[in-house]
């Protein structure tokens with residue numbers, strides 16, 4: 001077979017309207033936080049139907065601010081999935097909290113509510129379900145558990161902008177207190193680097209705004225002024241220890257323009273997934289994730305599960321063979337508890353057998369809107385020929 005093209009597991013789609021909207025901002029008076037950031041936030045709130053959206057510098061900053069807004073501190077426990085990007089768990093460590101993992105449902109790669117409930121203690125403060133590959137977790141069940149034990153739910157929706165859950169868009173916070181998004185170039189829409197938090201809670205919203213900008217406010221009605229300083233037009237107050245996690249207007253203008261294309265991106269991603277599913281079904285060597293009936297995922301990833309015991313190659317051999325044919329894949333994810341940094345917390349191999357087995361069999365196939373149907377046919381053929 002000829003080596004036709006190079007394919008990557010994910011990449012951005014940038015249109016002419018994207019570049020022209022960024023250029024417009026470069027020639028405007030505002031480069032960093034200005035009118036575009038507010039418009040982008042309004043667009044995210046409007047799209048998800050959450051009351052508030054706060055744009056931040058990346059998805060990791062969004063997670064960190066969500067933790068800070070909840071005052072996560074020493075001895076607080078936060079439950080998340082081991083099958084995620086490290087940031088979903090690291091945000092807890094930033095605040096001195098304790099990360100607790102709950103194993104996944106191997107059919108979906110999503111955190112299993114039954115496993116969550118087993119991990120709840122008196123110290124559990126938050127659950128962070130991760131919408132792996134773009135499919136929403138079972139939020140209704142998770143929120144029932146959260147209510148029963150009075151814990152807070154933050155959705156890590158980094159994979160799931162445009163996904164639906166029970167006819168609402170992910171990020172509506174129908175069953176959660178906050179949801180976070182990432183706009184890294186591999187995600188469904190991009191701002192270069194970028195992220196956002198949505199919430200329906202006004203007090204959380206205000207805290208997030210403050211924390212995003214050094215803990216500083218310029219809102220007169222919020223001033224505390226303990227020393228009775230003169231309150232002139234220059235006056236501002238630092239009321240808490242915040243960060244500089246702002247998004248720029250340059251990035252927000254790209255985000256606004258990308259939001260206009262989101263529905264078409266999602267449609268194309270779903271079409272590609274359908275083709276992959278058809279291509280790999282009825283072949284015992286492969287398995288694909290099942291789609292839950294409560295939602296419509298906007299796929300960020302297409303995880304293919306390979307039963308390596310049924311083929312005569314190791315995962316490394318398959319990876320190398322595919323690489324030589326132009327297929328540059330990735331694996332999502334090395335379970336976080338197996339990262340060397342996490343060893344100090346006592347985690348070991350065997351702790352989360354379902355996530356570990358999933359990791360061993362998973363490869364993520366190319367999934368982005370600029371792939372043509374012929375590309376997908378080509379990719380399926382390459383895999384079926386070389387992954388055996």
Ligand SMILES: *Cc1c(COP(=O)(O)O)cnc(C)c1O
Nearest residue numbers: 058059060085087158182183184
């Ligand atoms: C990408 C990602 C993040 C972090 O987003 P950044 O914008 O890269 O900081 C968090 N959680 C998950 C599940 C992700 O995939």
